[in-house]
Amino acid sequence: MNGPGDAHLEIRDLVVQRGGVTVLEIDSLDIPRGLVTVMIGPNGSGKSTLLGALQLVLHPSSGSLMLDGEPMDADPVGTRRRMAAAFQEPLLLSMSVQSNVELPLRLRGVDRRRRRELAEHWLERFGIGSLARRHARQLSGGEAQRVSLARAFASQPEVLLLDEPFAGVDAPTREGLLEDFAEIVSEARPTTVLVTHDRDEALRLGDHAALLIGGGLRQTGRPSEVFDRPADRDVAEFVGMENVWSGQRSESGMYRAAGVRLASTAKSVALGAPALICVRPERIVLMREAEGEGNLLRSVVRTVRPRGPIMRADLTSGRLTLTADVPVTAWDELGVSIGDEVTARISADDIHVIEDSD
Amino acid sequence: MDLIWDGIREAARLWWAGDGEIIEITLRTLAISSAATAIALLIGIPTGAVLALRRFWGRGLIVAAVNTGMGMPPVVIGLLVALILWRTGPLGDLNLIYTPTAMVVAQLLLSLPLVVGFSLASIQSVNPRLIGQMWAMGANRWQVLWLLVRETRLGLLAAVMAGFGAAISEVGASMQVGGNLAGETRVLTTATVLETGRGNFEVAIALSLVLVVLAFLVNLVLTAVQQRRPVT
Secondary structure (H helix, E strand, O other), X not given: OOOOOOEEEEEEEEEEEEOOEEEEEEEEEEEEOOOXXXXXXXXXXXXXXXXXXXXXXXXXXXXXXXXXXXXHHHOHHHXXXXXXXXXXXOOOOOOEHHHHHHHHHHHOOOOHHHHHHHHHHHHHHOOOHHHOOOEHHHOOHHXXXXXXXXXXXXXXXXXXXXXXXXXXXXXXXXXHHHHHHHHHHHHHOOEEEEEOOOHHHHHHHOOEEEEEEOOEEEEEEOHHHHHHOOOOHHHHHHOOOOEEEEEEEEEOOEEEEOOEEEEOOOOOOOOOOEEEEEEOHHHOEEEOOOOOOOEEEEEEEEEEEEEOOEEEEEEEEOOEEEEEEEEHHHHHHHOOOOOXXXXXXXXXXXXXXXXXXX | OHXXXXXXXXXXXXXXXXXXXXXXXXXXXXXXXXXXXXHHHHHHHHHHHHHHHOOOOXXXXXXXXXXXXXXXXXXXXXXXXXXXXXXXXXXXXXXXXXXXXXHHHHHHHHHHHHHHHHHHHHHHOOOHHHHHHHHHOOOOHHHHHHHHHHHOHXXXXXXXXXXXXXXXXXXXXHHHHHOOOOOOOOOHHHHHHHHHHHOOHHHHHHHHHHHHHHHHHHHHHHHHHHHOOOOO
């Protein structure tokens, strides 16, 4: 009991309604102790609603929420004092940085000296010790978010509830903050629920992932599993699986989509059964000439568009349309342009197959 | 013009001489209006907070009543309190009519809607997500109220100023329920009315100036607190 990884928070038969409409319905979900569970899903999928229910600020229509096997709503204030939260907005009060970080401890009746000690420790830990005396209104967005996270950690919570705390921070600041947060959370090891729609954040910080769509839980597992092995078409679309081809299994380990034969090591579906064949765009390697192992598809480049550090290319191989993400440097080395022929290499391990229930 | 200058000179003389009656009336005025304002704050701020944060049946009606109360003529309040406290009225047995307590009640009823209205407006302007964060930090109901008061202190100080201003400057209700009895219920406003009626303009001016200076000093202190840059 009470070891790392066991269920710290248990969600059972949870239904949350708004204006008579069900916005969240989860039969069963365990949040493992001491790990980071990333809650992912598109806008309106119920992620923040779930977090609100866990903070006991939203009242479920039915179901139970348990912390260490005890109902969370038996003593709401006591339960909240075992948790801490940080949101996309830093939500600091109109007082100094030090007072903001000390506030949760003050609300818990912690004596002044201990409050000061903890606040100073966590401000230092988040690299903002020098801002302690600054008024909260005089901080930049990134600084304010660091204060908000320091405040959350200072109360030494068993459970940390985070709703996109890195989303409102500009890119360079975000990078440093993510790095520090990853280090701190792996040391302090609170049970963490992190709502995010950022794949990079989910993969980097998450030990465990739960994916919500339309208010329902669609998939749980390791973040890499959820992103690489989606359970259905909706999940595949959400996790950025750009290549989802309708096809069928033609023989052992072989699939056929739009007239193209593809080998896959994915768990097999029944022979002849309709299947969705999925490949992440970054798993497709483009080459001038065919070389190496795997599925080698002669393709024609149709469109190319830059997307930050990558180039996204749409190609056709016969009747099959492919989307590939290629790092800008690799694209430059490849030296191809629209209309050119290339070989798209897809490893059999990178092809994920879902039984097509539609 | 002479009348005014004579009045100001007489006022200065009365102050300088430390006129006992003026000091007594001033202290009574301060005591009655401060008590009324303090009670209005104790009741008004939590009421404003509840109206700002909760949605319940009849809330709209209460808010409309508060808004009406903010502009209620003092004589109407005076009449109401007089009727209730009159010897044959519902609370006549308490023998409160023509006492400072009756004046506190009347001034309280005048300043309460102002305090509730101002508190409601300032607390309603707080980001609801910040209030959510207060709960998330583990605050109980009273701690949330304390944090809200702290967070909206500028607006709430405006409520204090409006409430105190309404109480100290009011005359009609104080006359009706206090009776302007010398040494008992006479305050600066009622004394000013009396002295004006008697043609004692220099005393009336002296009393008015005390009232103005008093109101100014109180508001000066409150403004200094309101405009101070918070450091903690």
